[in-house]
Amino acid sequence: MSNFSPKTFMGYRRSDGSIGIRNEVAVIAAMDNINPVVRSICKLVPRALPITMIAGRGQFGQDNEQTQRTIIGLGKNPNLAAVLVVSLEPTSAGRIAGAIAASGKPVRTITVQECGGSLNTACAGTRIVAQMLIDASQQVREECDLSSLMLAVECGGTDTTSGLAANPILGMVADQVVDAGGKVIISEVSELLGAEHILAARALNLEVEKKIFDVINNVEAEAKRRGVDIRGANPVPDNIRGGITTLEEKSLGGMVKAGTKTIMDVLDYAAAPSAPGLYIMDTPAPACESLTGLAAAGCQVCVFTTGVGNSIGHPVLPCLKITANPKTVTHFADNIDLSLEGVLRGEESMAEGAARLYDDVLKVASGKMVRAEVLDQLENANAKLQPTV
């Protein structure tokens, strides 16, 4: 297996030692009733990133813990230089901002109840964010080690070319990141059903092996609990049109995007890994919820394979879209960053394709923009565990 170089990129060093590949100022809604105010602020300051939420109020237990962990995690992501937390009232705003501030980055709060209505809050927020942007713009990139990268590997609009070429090639790059001391996270656990025995065999220890079986078997248990055939939900119609016949086939082709390294642990949704290495995160399969969980864990960059085409990215986590399907390369060109079609024509080896992808990942980490960012195909969607009360 080739050893790719270089092993550095140009990133933004944050106070807590983490490295960002972007330098955004984010306006984060603590709850869904504040999303319109967040959008208003970002209309007045278009270079700020709006991060809207689902729920955030009236949740309790594990469901609440997960939402709070997600909001805080997003705020702490090193791609954000500074954060404005907007809420209805100060208790929620203060709790979230306090946790984000532990990362050392500038965090401010404003609330609709304290400012006196949505218009006053939009004005106050705009003034704060404008100054944050000016301050953040003075930071420059510096040379950073590949070991500071946390890579998210994702797939969407999967077809069989994903499993034949795009995913195994991504897996080769994932191995490089782990070898260099970085972190890689694979998620979408319903799409590991049928491949769990292969992953479990690579678990760090018996405890992790059990967690792998449990988290994947829970998908089947949930289907049984609801009395439905999962085939209605996964594979989806575009997978089937693309040639994927069963969930097992999708999973076996999908899991290879994580590479071949030891699986260190199974993370809860939006939970950050501690040690370097490869992890599985428990997220739903659809991209918005999955990417949101990965961004909240601290992933700075995502490589997102597609077969028949998927245009979505995430505001905090730049997604490099790749495909090996020659029809998609032309038909879906506006939303594809890198083509691997040569591999399926026998014009390029998998190792050569992986070297090109690795090179592009470092370029994106150093500032090269991806299509999803440029075309504003960005959506945040925090997954819920239980209904709000």
Add this chain to the structure above:
Amino acid sequence: MEAIMMHEKDNVATAVVDLVSGQEVSVIMADEKIRPVKVACDISLGHKFALNGISKGQPIVKYGEVIGIATENIKIGDYVHVHNVESQRGRGDKA
């Protein structure tokens, strides 16, 4: 390159170009030509065809692993997809 087989245990190959009914397709595994198979109908890019005869109830094997069960008898070169394969996982309908 016309079709790929991922593992020596596989009984299906995946088309990497659109294939025409009756075409004799060269199947590649790990850059080596394995053997030619005549496809029994049009097979679109990304779709699968059988490398051997597969009886009803027998496993479909891809990546060296079982990806489903044949729901009817499949002949060599036949199109293999949701019309003649059933998944075994996530079957809450069978609980």
